[in-house]
Amino acid sequence: xxxxxxxxxxxxxxxxxxxxxxxxxxxxxxxxxxxxxxxxxxxxxxxxxxxxxxxxxxxxxxxxxxxxxxxxxxxxxxxxxxxxxxxxxxxxxxxxxxxxxxxxxxxxxxxxxxxxxxxxxxxxxxxxxxxxxxxxxxxxxxxxxxxxxxxxxxxxxxxxxxxxxxxxxxxxxxxxxxxxxxxxxxxxxxxxxxxxxxxxxxxxxxxxxxxxxxxxxxxxxxxxxxxxxxxxxxxxxxxxxxxxxxxxxxxxxxxxxxxxxxxxxxxxxxxxxxxxxxxxxxxxxxxxxxxxxxxxxxxxxxxxxxxxxxxxxxxxxxxxxxxxxxxxxxxxxxxxxxxxxxxxxxxxxxxxxxxxxxxxxxxxxxxxxxxxxxxxxxxxxxxxxxxxxxxxxxxxxxxxxxxxxxxxxxxxxxxxxxxxxx
Amino acid sequence: xxxxxxxxxxxxxxxxxxxxxxxxxxxxxxxxxxxxxxxxxxxxxxxxxxxxxxxxxxxxxxxxxxxxxxxxxxxxxxxxxxxxxxxxxxxxxxxxxxxxxxxxxxxxxxxxxxxxxxxxxxxxxxxxxxxxxxxxxxxxxxxxxxxxxxxxxxxxxxxxxxxxxxxxxxxxxxxxxxxxxxxxxxxxxxxxxxxxxxxxxxxxxxxxxxxxxxxxxxxxxxxxxxxxxxxxxxxxxxxxxxxxxxxxxxxxxxxxxxxxxxxxxxxxxxxxxxxxxxxxxxxxxxxxxxxxxxxxxxxxxxxxxxxxxxxxxxxxxxxxxxx
Numbered sequence: 001x002x003x004x005x006x007x008x009x010x011x012x013x014x015x016x017x018x019x020x021x022x023x024x025x026x027x028x029x030x031x032x033x034x035x036x037x038x039x040x041x042x043x044x045x046x047x048x049x050x051x052x053x054x055x056x057x058x059x060x061x062x063x064x065x066x067x068x069x070x071x072x073x074x075x076x077x078x079x080x081x082x083x084x085x086x087x088x089x090x091x092x093x094x095x096x097x098x099x100x101x102x103x104x105x106x107x108x109x110x111x112x113x114x115x116x117x118x119x120x121x122x123x124x125x126x127x128x129x130x131x132x133x134x135x136x137x138x139x140x141x142x143x144x145x146x147x148x149x150x151x152x153x154x155x156x157x158x159x160x161x162x163x164x165x166x167x168x169x170x171x172x173x174x175x176x177x178x179x180x181x182x183x184x185x186x187x188x189x190x191x192x193x194x195x196x197x198x199x200x201x202x203x204x205x206x207x208x209x210x211x212x213x214x215x216x217x218x219x220x221x222x223x224x225x226x227x228x229x230x231x232x233x234x235x236x237x238x239x240x241x242x243x244x245x246x247x248x249x250x251x252x253x254x255x256x257x258x259x260x261x262x263x264x265x266x267x268x269x270x271x272x273x274x275x276x277x278x279x280x281x282x283x284x285x286x287x288x289x290x291x292x293x294x295x296x297x298x299x300x301x302x303x304x305x306x307x308x309x310x311x312x313x314x315x316x317x318x319x320x321x322x323x324x325x326x327x328x329x330x331x332x333x334x335x336x337x338x339x340x341x342x343x344x345x346x347x348x349x350x351x352x353x354x355x356x357x358x359x360x361x362x363x364x365x366x367x368x369x370x371x372x373x374x375x376x377x378x379x380x381x382x383x384x385x386x387x388x389x390x391x392x393x394x395x396x397x398x399x400x401x402x403x404x405x406x407x408x409x410x411x412x413x414x415x416x417x418x419x420x421x422x
Numbered sequence: 423x424x425x426x427x428x429x430x431x432x433x434x435x436x437x438x439x440x441x442x443x444x445x446x447x448x449x450x451x452x453x454x455x456x457x458x459x460x461x462x463x464x465x466x467x468x469x470x471x472x473x474x475x476x477x478x479x480x481x482x483x484x485x486x487x488x489x490x491x492x493x494x495x496x497x498x499x500x501x502x503x504x505x506x507x508x509x510x511x512x513x514x515x516x517x518x519x520x521x522x523x524x525x526x527x528x529x530x531x532x533x534x535x536x537x538x539x540x541x542x543x544x545x546x547x548x549x550x551x552x553x554x555x556x557x558x559x560x561x562x563x564x565x566x567x568x569x570x571x572x573x574x575x576x577x578x579x580x581x582x583x584x585x586x587x588x589x590x591x592x593x594x595x596x597x598x599x600x601x602x603x604x605x606x607x608x609x610x611x612x613x614x615x616x617x618x619x620x621x622x623x624x625x626x627x628x629x630x631x632x633x634x635x636x637x638x639x640x641x642x643x644x645x646x647x648x649x650x651x652x653x654x655x656x657x658x659x660x661x662x663x664x665x666x667x668x669x670x671x672x673x674x675x676x677x678x679x680x681x682x683x684x685x686x687x688x689x690x691x692x693x694x695x696x697x698x699x700x701x702x703x704x705x706x707x708x709x710x711x712x713x714x715x716x717x718x719x720x721x722x723x724x725x726x727x728x729x730x731x732x733x734x735x736x737x738x739x740x741x742x743x744x745x
Contacts, residue, residue, distance in 0.1 A: 047513070050514065050536065050554075051508070051514050051536060054536045054554060055494065055508050055514075055536055055537075171513075175511045177445060178510055178511050179510060179511055180445055180449055181445055181448040181449045181452055182449070182452040182510065183452065183510050184445075184448035184449070184451070184452050186448065187444055187445050187448040187449075190440075190441060190444040190445075191441045191444070191445065194437040194438070194440055194441040195437075195441075197437060198433065198434060198437050201429075201430060201433050202430065205426045205429060205430055206426065206430075262598065265598060278534065279513055386598060386599065389596075389597060389598045390596070390597040390598070390599070390620075390621060393596045394596075394598065
């Protein structure tokens, strides 16, 4: 409620001159609140779904794996579609994002109504993924359009910190509901639906609609940035050489990441960590990300986003090297901190880097292309690392991954544009 | 403009009230104890078919009322019974409870994951269980299995069999994706059979506890179940790419490694149990879509499946006490 109290006041505040705002724009806070609430809602379901399907419904692990993996590939396509839809007709970002949030919220009712029918559950999960895919790019486009270009790093940092807070709270809420009801999974779905619906309401009430969200505060700055890129208006995002360099660098670096699950597995093996404590590893990294997202964004605003983005990947490289050192608790903590730095310095920062490069009316679809390219490259990277592990064993595979990441870093150093808003 | 916070707070109250109401309703509905201990009259002394009753979630002896402990998976051998329970809440955790003949709790081990398979050796000295662990959204999206072995003679617990040196097709195998499930012990209380999966393939694996090594014997064998005379292995074989019906029960002769399909043509996702030297029992999803029924079929491939216990799972034959 703390965030909501702030958002309630923000839109009424007098517009501040662009560039001087020491505060994060109200639209960004509102979008952060929407993401926080929505992540509570969706992580609740993620946390209980395997239990529900396998214990509650008696589905076999194989069937679960099938249901779970079914729509992962489709999300990439849907994300591109979401970006396109949002850009068409001059800024329907809020409508498209809102439809995505609403679809995901309604999918919880689908889970409830499906009962034990596998087909119905598959449809509900598909609707959830569809909603998630559709909303991501328009939402990030709205953030990048709401804050002045020189404060984008911090704006994305604030959003990602709020988003991560929701993801951390979700499983706790689910646990509380299961505990209170002696494992009534349907109650988790109902509460998740109510929370999801609340998120949609926050979006509708506190995120302004229109071609340029938050025009009152950042319109001038955006317009100024836009004037330099009028030549690229309506052009396909990938046709722009500067943007193409950003996508290439992100994809190269993405292909050199090995996937978090492998990192955690290596940590667990090194420490001989009791399996019951295993969930603490991703939790620790997420908590670090939550704390570092805003400071990293501020640094990115001061130095330009290129340096933090590259330094973030250097932190990941340092994490790989730490994993090759003799294991122990200090090394493990260092790896988690480095991983948190990596996420804080790269995730929102990449959006802040790419946003100003893209024209206003092509921003959502451009960000969608960038996110999809990065996600696919990471998928390839994780698969490659898995294969290398099988062939050569974990240590040689890690050495190869470190070499690959170092090479990708050097390449990205040369490829990434020096000045983002050229 | 001023109305927005009011609208939001009103909506929050309505949604909160609705959620709270539903939670309280669910609490009322699910009321009562979830985990129940066995009645004092319920023991392993009486020979016969034991199973888990779906409706009550408790172990029962056929025919009879379910007076046993609450379990999700159940197995018994010698003087010991093994019960897997799901602990409430997330992330999923499983409690493996070891009982004596009178269902007094001897030992409890808590492991992460959802209960999947449970086996006790014929002597009652070795126990094994498999849980099915799901990566949360930060970690991997895929599932993996975790199999433990408990030796009651020494009290030694192998938390995860994955650490065993594995030889696949004659070559030492290292991989991150190695998963074991469905352990089954031989009568010497040293050798065991299980499924190992790696690189997208499943293998029948023979393990040696004392030597602490394992080697694969054959591909496409899941959930092995050794016959009481130790000559045959019943298993589920993947015969179709259709995720709705991938498996068929087969029996493998260990001498000569020849296999034949059983008369059960439906897809069985269970570790079959030898009810006697010639008959296998297994669970199949019930017609009404809720829970499972226990069926039996001859092990030699002849005959037809026979419905043994409606609304049951985890069948196990408890022989007369050999004292």
